Amino acid sequence: MLTTTDSERAAGTAHIEVVDLTMAYGSFVIQQNLNFSINRGDVFVIMGGSGCGKSTLLKIMIGLKSPARGQVIFNGESFWETEREDQEQMKRSFGTLFQAGALWSSMTLAENVALPLQQYTDLSGPQIREVCSYKLSLVGLAGFEDFYPSEISGGMKKRAGLARAMALDPEILFFDEPSAGLDPISSKLLDDLIIELKESLGTTVVVVTHELASIFSIANNSVFLDPKTKTQLATGDPRLLRDSDPNFDVRNFLNRGALHEDSTT
Amino acid sequence: MDQPRVSAPAILEVLPAESGNLIVRLAGDWLLGVNLPAADDLLQRLATSRAGNRLEFETDSLGVWNTGLVTTLLAIYEAAAANGVAVNPEGLPEGARRLIALSLAVAERTDTGRDRTASGRLQRIGESTLDALRAGREMITFAGELTLSLGRFVTGRATYLRQNLFVYIQEAGVEALPIVALISLLIGMIFAFVGVMQLNLFGAGIYTADLVAVAMIREIAAIMTAIIMAGRTGAAYAAEIGTMKVNEEVDALTTLGINPIDFLVTPRVIALVLMMPLLTMFSSLMGIIGGMIVGLFMLDASFQQYLEQTISAVRLNFLFGGLFKSLVYGSLVALAGTLQGMACGSSAMAVGIATTRAVVMGIVLIVVSASVLTIIYINLGI
Numbered sequence: 001m002l003t004t005t006d007s008e009r010a011a012g013t014a015h016i017e018v019v020d021l022t023m024a025y026g027s028f029v030i031q032q033n034l035n036f037s038i039n040r041g042d043v044f045v046i047m048g049g050s051g052c053g054k055s056t057l058l059k060i061m062i063g064l065k066s067p068a069r070g071q072v073i074f075n076g077e078s079f080w081e082t083e084r085e086d087q088e089q090m091k092r093s094f095g096t097l098f099q100a101g102a103l104w105s106s107m108t109l110a111e112n113v114a115l116p117l118q119q120y121t122d123l124s125g126p127q128i129r130e131v132c133s134y135k136l137s138l139v140g141l142a143g144f145e146d147f148y149p150s151e152i153s154g155g156m157k158k159r160a161g162l163a164r165a166m167a168l169d170p171e172i173l174f175f176d177e178p179s180a181g182l183d184p185i186s187s188k189l190l191d192d193l194i195i196e197l198k199e200s201l202g203t204t205v206v207v208v209t210h211e212l213a214s215i216f217s218i219a220n221n222s223v224f225l226d227p228k229t230k231t232q233l234a235t236g237d238p239r240l241l242r243d244s245d246p247n248f249d250v251r252n253f254l255n256r257g258a259l260h261e262d263s264t265t
Numbered sequence: 266m267d268q269p270r271v272s273a274p275a276i277l278e279v280l281p282a283e284s285g286n287l288i289v290r291l292a293g294d295w296l297l298g299v300n301l302p303a304a305d306d307l308l309q310r311l312a313t314s315r316a317g318n319r320l321e322f323e324t325d326s327l328g329v330w331n332t333g334l335v336t337t338l339l340a341i342y343e344a345a346a347a348n349g350v351a352v353n354p355e356g357l358p359e360g361a362r363r364l365i366a367l368s369l370a371v372a373e374r375t376d377t378g379r380d381r382t383a384s385g386r387l388q389r390i391g392e393s394t395l396d397a398l399r400a401g402r403e404m405i406t407f408a409g410e411l412t413l414s415l416g417r418f419v420t421g422r423a424t425y426l427r428q429n430l431f432v433y434i435q436e437a438g439v440e441a442l443p444i445v446a447l448i449s450l451l452i453g454m455i456f457a458f459v460g461v462m463q464l465n466l467f468g469a470g471i472y473t474a475d476l477v478a479v480a481m482i483r484e485i486a487a488i489m490t491a492i493i494m495a496g497r498t499g500a501a502y503a504a505e506i507g508t509m510k511v512n513e514e515v516d517a518l519t520t521l522g523i524n525p526i527d528f529l530v531t532p533r534v535i536a537l538v539l540m541m542p543l544l545t546m547f548s549s550l551m552g553i554i555g556g557m558i559v560g561l562f563m564l565d566a567s568f569q570q571y572l573e574q575t576i577s578a579v580r581l582n583f584l585f586g587g588l589f590k591s592l593v594y595g596s597l598v599a600l601a602g603t604l605q606g607m608a609c610g611s612s613a614m615a616v617g618i619a620t621t622r623a624v625v626m627g628i629v630l631i632v633v634s635a636s637v638l639t640i641i642y643i644n645l646g647i
Contacts, residue, residue: 105611137368148611
């Protein structure tokens with residue numbers, strides 16, 4: 001669980017480190033030799049063209065799929081090299097928002113948010129209900145506790161999924177294509193919500209996305225994956241990469257394809 | 266390496282201030298689930314405060330905090346707002362202030378119409394009756410739609426994929442042979458066993474052959490096969506169509522101008538109805554063989570004798586009677602399965618419910634129609 005005092009923000013120490021990571025489906029290699037760090041409090045974007053393995057990388061980081069080689073290190077502890085029980089413990093400090101929310105369709109929104117609390121805390125029923133209402137209110141869904149996922153819109157499903165991801169006050173929030181299917185205003189509101197939560201809670205945020213508007217407005221660190229060479233091309237602040245990264249593909253992507261082949265700026 | 270923090274217990278106390286104002290001191294570590302002090306006293310005092318009073322916070326000794334602090338603060342805010350007490354958030358940590366602002370930003374929707382009061386018994390009886398009537402109406406409407414669709418099939422105006430029809434025929438026919446064989450064989454053996462035990466008392470053991478053959482061909486093959494198919498194929502139809510409904514695939518067909526009954530329901534019904542008589546005959550055969558195995562084992566008769574006895578017991582009207590019943594049962598099982606699939610709700614649980622209802626409805630319809638047909642047969646002398 002995240003605990004915070006305003007005076008206690010560990011500055012500069014890597015929260016998450018990915019070391020020599022190679023991902024493959026059987027013998028089909030997706031990405032290899034990935035090396036990057038994410039600092040505490042970063043909004044880190046995993047980006048790249050379609051099919052570069054962004055979602056696969058996310059799955060490896062949250063423990064859904066094992067890497068072919070390499071490590072993912074959280075607070076100095078390597079996830080894929082520890083025992084199962086320790087892995088389960090580490091997973092409790094993550095919260096994940098899946099692409100369409102992935103709410104459990106037979107449970108109400110409150111029950112969805114309550115499940116992690118029931119599993120991992122000793123809170124009583126009324127206390128859990130109170131926390132669920134609070135989490136849903138943070139995403140603007142106060143009053144919808146007893147609705148089923150089939151009764152709410154796509155944008156609301158995502159927000160409910162976010163409330164559930166935050167149920168245990170996670171240290172790290174993972175988002176898989178949060179803007180997919182949202183109109184521009186909803187997308188901006190979701191971005192604003194991500195920033196607000198990050199700054200209030202001090203959470204580290206890892207986002208898989210290729211929405212340029214979102215990338216430039218929320219991210220301060222990133223990794224760029226290339227499907228052709230199957231490795232990373234760049235890391236760092238997306239705005240710097242857009243303006244001055246030596247690799248043409250990186251700059252072209254971040255300028256929405258507006259660059260010409262022989263461009264040097 | 267830093268010294269590990271010693272956690273301090275959470276403290277909430279109300280400090281005295283002038284003329285009815287309140288200063289709330291929060292100290293220690295406020296973590297969810299770790300012995301947080303109850304704010305009931307404070308909330309009581311707020312309930313009896315005069316409007317216009319102020320509430321402030323002092324958090325100099327506040328340690329680490331998370332959701333546990335914020336939920337308590339929100340309860341305080343709510344009680345204060347209800348009594349017109351103004352809350353000054355300056356003493357709170359910045360993160361907590363921002364979270365409270367975020368939480369209160371969008372007002373709680375109260376017009377959502379979710380009434381959580383429990384209904385009385387009479388109300389529930391009424392609701393169940395109305396539900397049953399509605400289900401009955403649905404079934405009749407569905408049967409009507411199915412009939413119209415069959416009409417379109419016959420005149421070649423239905424939209425469906427022929428290769429799907431063959432797949433359904435294979436799934437409902439060939440792939441059911443093993444389980445039908447197994448169960449029919451065992452049923453035949455059971456019948457023969459019981460028959461021999463009783464008939465031998467009268468020296469009439471050989472008539473076991475008659476018993477098994479007539480029972481299987483007239484009724485048992487049809488009804489057992491139908492029940493097997495209800496659990497196997499009726500459930501599958503409900504689950505397939507139900508999941509398609511949940512995934513909006515049925516909507517996708519409708520918007521393309523394709524009638525979902527023509528495309529999804531009628532091919533499945535035709536497949537099952539075509540296969541039922543064949544499976545029933547196969548079931549009769551396996552039942553007779555099973556009976557023969559037991560009969561030869563327990564009786565003093567030869568294979569030739571048993572076979573002749575079996576053949577002489579069977580009449581053509583028994584066979585046709587049994588096959589007609591199997592057609593009726595097959596139609597009902599297919600109707601139940603596809604109806605429940607089309608009526609499925611929109612969650613994972615709904616698919617489970619649809620599947621269960623398909624099987625139960627199929628079996629109930631089989632048994633009811635078995636009784637009706639038997640009475641008809643008796644009166645017609647079949």
